[in-house]
Amino acid sequence: MTITPVILSGGSGTRLWPLSTTEKPKQFLALTDELTMFQLTAARCEDGSRFAPPIVVGNGRHAATIEAQLAEIGIAPDAVILEPAARNTAAAIALAALEVATPDALMLVMPSDHSIARCDVFLDAVGRAAPAARDGWLVTFGIEPSGPETGYGYIEMNDVKLGDGGLAAVRRFVEKPEREAAKAMLRRGGYVWNAGIFLMRADRFLDALERYEPAVAEAARKAHGAAAREGLRVLPDEAAFSAAPSISVDCAVMERSDTVAVMPLGCGWSDIGSWDALADNSLPDPDGSVLRGDVIAHDSRNLVVRSEGVRIHLHGVSDLIVVASGGEIVIMPRGASQNMRAVVDAAKARGRRGDEGD
Amino acid sequence: MTITPVILSGGSGTRLWPLSTTEKPKQFLALTDELTMFQLTAARCEDGSRFAPPIVVGNGRHAATIEAQLAEIGIAPDAVILEPAARNTAAAIALAALEVATPDALMLVMPSDHSIARCDVFLDAVGRAAPAARDGWLVTFGIEPSGPETGYGYIEMNDVKLGDGGLAAVRRFVEKPEREAAKAMLRRGGYVWNAGIFLMRADRFLDALERYEPAVAEAARKAHGAAAREGLRVLPDEAAFSAAPSISVDCAVMERSDTVAVMPLGCGWSDIGSWDALADNSLPDPDGSVLRGDVIAHDSRNLVVRSEGVRIHLHGVSDLIVVASGGEIVIMPRGASQNMRAVVDAAKARGRRGDEGD
Numbered sequence: 001m002t003i004t005p006v007i008l009s010g011g012s013g014t015r016l017w018p019l020s021t022t023e024k025p026k027q028f029l030a031l032t033d034e035l036t037m038f039q040l041t042a043a044r045c046e047d048g049s050r051f052a053p054p055i056v057v058g059n060g061r062h063a064a065t066i067e068a069q070l071a072e073i074g075i076a077p078d079a080v081i082l083e084p085a086a087r088n089t090a091a092a093i094a095l096a097a098l099e100v101a102t103p104d105a106l107m108l109v110m111p112s113d114h115s116i117a118r119c120d121v122f123l124d125a126v127g128r129a130a131p132a133a134r135d136g137w138l139v140t141f142g143i144e145p146s147g148p149e150t151g152y153g154y155i156e157m158n159d160v161k162l163g164d165g166g167l168a169a170v171r172r173f174v175e176k177p178e179r180e181a182a183k184a185m186l187r188r189g190g191y192v193w194n195a196g197i198f199l200m201r202a203d204r205f206l207d208a209l210e211r212y213e214p215a216v217a218e219a220a221r222k223a224h225g226a227a228a229r230e231g232l233r234v235l236p237d238e239a240a241f242s243a244a245p246s247i248s249v250d251c252a253v254m255e256r257s258d259t260v261a262v263m264p265l266g267c268g269w270s271d272i273g274s275w276d277a278l279a280d281n282s283l284p285d286p287d288g289s290v291l292r293g294d295v296i297a298h299d300s301r302n303l304v305v306r307s308e309g310v311r312i313h314l315h316g317v318s319d320l321i322v323v324a325s326g327g328e329i330v331i332m333p334r335g336a337s338q339n340m341r342a343v344v345d346a347a348k349a350r351g352r353r354g355d356e357g358d
Numbered sequence: 359m360t361i362t363p364v365i366l367s368g369g370s371g372t373r374l375w376p377l378s379t380t381e382k383p384k385q386f387l388a389l390t391d392e393l394t395m396f397q398l399t400a401a402r403c404e405d406g407s408r409f410a411p412p413i414v415v416g417n418g419r420h421a422a423t424i425e426a427q428l429a430e431i432g433i434a435p436d437a438v439i440l441e442p443a444a445r446n447t448a449a450a451i452a453l454a455a456l457e458v459a460t461p462d463a464l465m466l467v468m469p470s471d472h473s474i475a476r477c478d479v480f481l482d483a484v485g486r487a488a489p490a491a492r493d494g495w496l497v498t499f500g501i502e503p504s505g506p507e508t509g510y511g512y513i514e515m516n517d518v519k520l521g522d523g524g525l526a527a528v529r530r531f532v533e534k535p536e537r538e539a540a541k542a543m544l545r546r547g548g549y550v551w552n553a554g555i556f557l558m559r560a561d562r563f564l565d566a567l568e569r570y571e572p573a574v575a576e577a578a579r580k581a582h583g584a585a586a587r588e589g590l591r592v593l594p595d596e597a598a599f600s601a602a603p604s605i606s607v608d609c610a611v612m613e614r615s616d617t618v619a620v621m622p623l624g625c626g627w628s629d630i631g632s633w634d635a636l637a638d639n640s641l642p643d644p645d646g647s648v649l650r651g652d653v654i655a656h657d658s659r660n661l662v663v664r665s666e667g668v669r670i671h672l673h674g675v676s677d678l679i680v681v682a683s684g685g686e687i688v689i690m691p692r693g694a695s696q697n698m699r700a701v702v703d704a705a706k707a708r709g710r711r712g713d714e715g716d
C-alpha cells in the first residue's frame with residue numbers, strides 16, 4: 001500500500017521578506033535550488049512505487065501557482081484543497097485526511113517550505129516508520145539538533161524504543177525554549193526538534209482530533225462534505241470551515257495523544273527561516289558569499305545577496321545580507337536576519353509597500 | 359558695467375554613478391539642496407545690478423533640461439550655446455566669449471557642478487577681482503586648501519600682491535600632485551586649489567587663445583560665425599567646431615599666459631566629486647547619516663544613502679554608501695567612493711545597464 005503525501009502550503013511568512021510576500025510566500029520561491037521549496041517537497045515523494053499522488057492543502061489565492069509549479073515538474077496531484085480561510089494545521093490536515101482514498105490510508109504530512117539535503121535518509125526514515133504508523137501510531141519526525149536553537153519546539157523521546165527502526169514513544173513536547181533550557185536539553189540528550197512532519201493513518205488522526213478537538217473535526221467534516229469541486233480543486237464550504245478553531249496539530253493532537261511516536265532524522269533539515277539560514281544551506285563561492293540574481297561583487301567577502309529586478313554592485317564590503325525584490329531593498333549584517341520582523345514592521349508603519357505578511 | 363555669468367555644463371561624470379549618468383550628469387541633480395547644482399550655479403549670479411543674464415554652454419542633448427531648470431528658478435538666459443561635440447573647456451569658453459554683448463564684457467566662467475557654501479564670500483571675491491579683470495588680467499579663483507588633496511590641481515601664488523584686494527599674480531600651475539608633494543605645498547604655503555572658475559574680459563581671453571592655441575580660436579570663430587539660432591539657442595556649426603583641438607582652458611591659456619592672476623577664496627567650495635564629498639557637504643542627521651529618498655534606517659550609523667525609485671531598509675549597519683537609481687544599486691564602504699570608477703567599469707564589462715560615463 002502506497003503512502004499519500006500531504007503537502008501543507010498554508011504559510012505566508014515574512015522572514016524572507018522582501019522576496020517572500022503574502023502573494024508569493026517562501027514555499028513558491030527557488031531558494032536552495034532551481035526548483036522551488038514546494039516543488040522540492042513534492043519531488044521528494046514522486047516514486048510511484050512507494051507514494052500515491054499528493055494531496056496539497058493551500059490558500060485559494062495560490063491555486064494557480066500550486067498547479068503550475070506541479071505541472072512544471074510533471075507531478076499530477078490527487079487533489080488540491082483550497083482553504084477558504086486560514087485555520088492552522090489541525091484543520092488543514094483534517095481536510096486532507098477526509099480526502100484520502102481509503103480511511104486507513106497512510107499520510108505523510110509535510111510543510112512545503114522546508115529544505116532536506118539528504119532525501120535518501122529522509123525516505124529511509126519514512127520507510128522505517130511506516131509499520132508503526134500502520135499499527136496506529138501517530139509518527140512525528142524529530143530532527144537531531146545541531147545546536148541549542150531557540151526557534152524550534154523540542155520533543156523529548158522515551159528511552160525505550162519501539163522496535164528496532166529507531167522509533168521511540170514521545171515523552172513530552174517542549175515549546176520553543178530559552179537559550180539556557182535549550183543548552184540543558186542538548187546536554188541531557190534524548191531531545192529532537194519538532195519539524196512538523198508526520199506519518200499517520202488518516203482514520204487514526206481523525207479519531208484523535210475528534211477526541212481532543214471535536215470542534216475542529218466537525219468543522220472540517222462539514223466543510224469537506226459541502227465542498228465544491230472544480231477538476232482536481234476541492235473548495236471546502238467557507239462558512240463551515242471558518243467555524244473551526246485555529247489550532248496547530250501539535251497543540252490539538254500531538255501533545256495530548258499517548259500514541260505519538262518520534263522517528264529521529266539526520267537528513268540535513270532546515271526550515272530556511274531566515275536569510276542566514278538560507279545562506280547556511282547554500283554552497284558559498286570562494287569569497288564565502290552566496291550571490292543570486294544580477295549581482296557584481298568585488299573585493300567583498302561573506303555576503304548573502306539576492307537580487308530580483310535590479311542590479312546590485314558591491315565593492316569592498318563584507319558580512320552583509322542584501323535582498324532586493326519588488327522595489328524594496330533590505331540591507332543588514334550577516335547573523336542578524338532574525339531582525340527581519342522589525343524591518344517589515346517599520347515598513348508597515350511607514351505605510352507604503354509593506355507586505356501584510358503573517 | 360555688469361558681469362556676464364558663463365555657465366559651463368559640459369561634464370558627464372560617473373563619480374556619482376548610478377545617480378549621475380550621461381543622460382543626467384551631476385550638474386542637473388539636486389544633491390546638496392532642493393535646487394540642482396546647475397540651478398545653484400545660476401542662482402548665485404541672479405543679482406541684476408551686478409550680473410547680466412547668463413550664457414550657458416552645454417551639450418545639445420541637455421538643451422531641454424538646461425532650459426527647464428533655468429525656467430524653474432525664473433532665470434532667463436542670454437543664450438544657450440549647444441556644443442555639437444565635446445571639445446573641452448578652451449573651446450567652450452571661446453564660444454561664450456564670442457557670444458557676449460560687447461568684446462570687452464567681463465565673463466565670470468563657472469563650472470555648473472560645484473558647491474559653494476558661502477555665496478556671499480564668493481561674490482565679494484568676484485567684486486574685488488573685477489577691477490584687475492577690467493584692466494586685462496585673466497583672474498582665476500583659488501580655493502584655500504583644507505588638506506593635502508591629490509584630486510585637484512594647485513596654483514602657486516606670487517608673494518607680491520596686485521593691489522589690496524588679495525589678488526596675486528600666478529607663479530605656476532601644478533598638476534594633480536602625489537600625496538607627499540601635496541603635503542609639501544601645504545607646508546610651504548602660498549598654494550591654492552585650481553577650481554576652474556575665472557573672471558576675465560572676453561577680448562583678452564580670445565587674444566590669449568589666439569596666441570597660444572590659434573587652432574581652437576579659429577575653430578570656435580568659424581563655428582560661432584556659422585551657428586544656427588533657434589530662439590535663445592545657439593547651435594555652432596558642427597564641422598567647424600569639431601576641428602578644434604580638445605584642450606582645457608588651463609593647458610591652453612592659463613598655464614602659458616603671464617597675465618594670469620589668482621584670487622584666494624575661502625567660500626566652502628567642493629566639486630562634489632564623490633559620494634563621500636557629497637556627504638561631507640551635507641548636514642548629517644543625529645546618527646551621523648545623510649539619507650535622501652525613500653530610506654528607512656534603524657540602529658544604523660554614519661550612512662550615505664540615496665534612493666530613487668526603490669525603498670531601502672537598513673537595519674544594524676554602519677559606515678556604508680548605498681545609492682540606488684535606474685535599476686542599479688551600489689554598496690560600498692564610507693571613505694571608498696573614489697572606487698566608483700572601478701564599479702562603473704565592472705558594470706560596463708558585464709555588458710548591460712552600464713552607463714557610458716565620461
